[in-house]
Amino acid sequence: MASIRLDQLTKDFGGLLAVDHVDVEIEDGTFLALLGPSGCGKTTTMNMIAGLETPTSGEIYFGDRPMSRVPPGKRSVGFVFQNYAIFTHMTVAQNLSFGLRVRKPRPSKTEIDSEVKRVAEVVGLGSMLQRKASRLSVNDMQKVALGRSMIVKPSIFLLDEPFSNLDAAFRAYMRAELKHIQHEIGQTMVYVTHDQVEAMGMADQIAVMNLGELQQFAPPLEIYNRPSNKFVAGFVGSTRINFLPAEKVAVPAPKGTDGGSVTLAIRPEYIGLVDPGSAEATITAKVDLVEPLGATDVIHLSWNRYDIRAIGRPGARPRIGDNIGLVFPFRHLLFFDDQTHEAVNGPYQA
Amino acid sequence: MEGHSTLKAFGRVTAIVLIGILFLFPLYWMITMSFKPQSEWNPIGKTIWWPQNPTLDNYKQVLGLTNQNTQFFQASSTDATQPIIHSFIAAGGGTILALVAGVLAAYGIARFRAGGKMLPFQILQLRMFPPVAIIIPLLIMLAYIHLFDTFWGLWLVYGAVTFAFVVWLMRSFFQELPREIGEAAIVDGCSQWGAFFKAVLPNVKGGLAATALFVFILNWSDFVIALVLTTDKTTTAPVFLNSLQSAAAGQEYGPQAALGLILILPPAILGLAIQRYLVRGLTFGAIKR
């Protein structure tokens, strides 16, 4: 079975601790995202899962089998890289069938053809099988790369930021496709990315990493609604979360370690907008800037030298300089200890 | 596995030592020779590995600090100060000429694609055959325009001969520099020349230093060109060094060694002086944009 377990996985590049004692366990068929900024250790972690790097300490298990001594070719993993690595002088069909053709014993021609056709349909290249790979758009090239690794039916799929070089529209399209494919085929997938939208949209479980350390390992909605520390809270979320010192805001707040201070956090979309004098308002802030993003506006406000972002609707767009009352619904407030940066439970959270 | 790596290491060390000896021995011999008195230069029957009576006489002779003092009949003096000065002038001037022409040509080729695709190769071709092959025609040409045995003659020939190196090296350095830096200077109000001097050149200092040093060494150590194209008025040091073994004077090993060592000095000192530029420049523009 292709469940994966990372047990205190560590990689030390002699002076650079790239991966620091990471513990992650996923079941067969899970879509796992390794999410974090550049340099956080996610690619190194994936390279260790793939066998391209050997761990300094700790172990990787596929099922019950420890894998760190198994060479990459024997791990039955499929790779998709950032820069598609396909054979440009071959046709799409030849590219896709490559993994099967080099297999021993070599499958029959009919078998290969039917597999190629099946995979091509899945990735959306059904009509382009005879086209030369060099004449494809970059989006289609990446589909070929995906198909090529799929056709050998690896038990685990590893994808390293495969769509980061491609345009936004295609990324949105491939997110749905990849999710659908994974759901149909049921393979375990490990997906490395720095784009939290990708991770949130596709993954069953997300491992958020920073500076080699695992910050939180949980399903997307938990990462979003119950981030375990300040870093995760700030990193995930299309419009950045707001951080304010809790003691300055009139809300019931917990105490930090040793009775110390905490920081309050609230996501822009949860902030209610009311008249400045209204009794509901938690604070009143002044509008600095309104960013129209199409379906919504991002309203930038300032309050006591702090920047706050809220989401508004284009129909009710405020003007720069207006004062607006901001409502912080208590149930959406998050708190983080100022010393440890860990999440602290508010008095009214479940 | 363990035994293998010690054997490999041992083999590696032995190889390094042997190659080291091969390359360093002539230097060693020259250094020791330069301090040997005449009696120890070539005594019959034995080889002296370390000067037993070290002396500075050879150096003094070569620098014109003493009267001649050899057993052999002296046809000419062993005072090398004039030739050394001539070498400086000749190599220096040739280097400057090559740099001026070469840097401008390299910039034209790198930035403005002057000469299309073929020009860079045509220039490199210039250097593909040794100057020795055309040295006699050069001699005749120089004589015709009365530049034989003059510094201008040497400068022109040295400049021409090393021009190709300058172009080839500097072209890569210019290509490595983002073109936007020159363009920013133009947008900021410089003329093309202004942009070149104020924005581009200061940022290829390393490459320029490496190229200048390389070319200087080439010119400084040239023997054949100077041999053919000069006689007594502009004799350069390598030629003079050669003359210290005329049939009449015999083999003046000592002074030769001393002069040889002295001749290493200017390039070495120059290299040290521009060292901080060299460190970067010595990738020799291997990176292509």
Place this chain on the structure above:
Amino acid sequence: MARIRLEGVTKRFGDVVALNDLSLDIADGEFFTVLGPPGAGKTTLLRTIVGLEKPDAGEIYLDDRPITRVYPGDRNIALVFQNLALYPDKKVYDNLAFPLKQAKMPRDEIRRRVENAAGVLHIERLLNRKPAKLSGGERQRVALGRALVRDPRAYLLDEPLSALDALLRLEMRAELKHLQRDLGRTLVYVTHDQVEAMSMSDRIAVLREGVVQQVDVPENIYHAPANRFVATVVGSPPMNFIAVKVTGANGRLRAEHESFEVESLRDTGESLQQLAEGGVSYVGIRPEDVTIVEDGKGIPTTVYATEPLGGETIIDLELGHQVIKSIAPPTIALQTDAKVAIRFDAQRIHVFDAAGRSVMSAAGADGVFKVSFA
């Protein structure tokens, strides 16, 4: 005054036509963004305006004065390159002072301007450093400062924020917008990031392969795109395009799909002529305007995939042979293969012809279209 006008500008590089008979009219003091994918010709456009490229055809005017043949340094336009092009050998102070020295300004005037610009951009303490010792954000400010000190009539910025990390980009966006407002000068901003374009611009020009697709205020680019390309370039996730068969009856437009129908409520007259009878056309609708209805009364679809993003969830739905996206609140709980009914916001529907041109757009108005389903 700094009104920039391009008329019929064409620029070729060998076989490639980078700018194709391009005309633009940029108003004085405008924050004007040129938005397009890589290779659209945006950088070539800026370089042509500043004079680093000479157009093969057409003219460029600065306040009605032709500047096509004026030397770049004399146009009084500042360009900030995509890779910043700071002078590596010079300290920040000298980088900033460089253009002023070329203009032969007196020393104290130079000092005053440099310190002023440094103050505005918060880089006063960096004046003695060299570019190699600066962070990405600091270098960006120095590049801006070099343009600022000249007090040019117009600023051209080439993807200035693309090299910065996400957080810094957000900060700089707000700063740039404020700065431009305070300076009051024309700013031509080039980017491939539609969020930047939407959030900062007074007007946007969408560029594709050297041809201007549409020039308009951000709201119109978003809600009334001139063609499919423009519709796709802004908005994330991108607009859905549903293949339909278009018929016209009684001068009214009718788009038929096996699961629904869109009818125009007004006479469409000439627009109909654009569409070949019975030919393939597309109904465009943005994901946020596709709603999943509780009561099952709507267009029938099947859930293809769900993408919970935290603040919202994207639902991918199979409609006929296509997959479209809809944005739903984060609380929604749907499984793949579930059957759900959806509705389209009739005020946000667009119809595009087979070539991708917009035939009709509701553009937020009521009473333009009617959607009906089985």
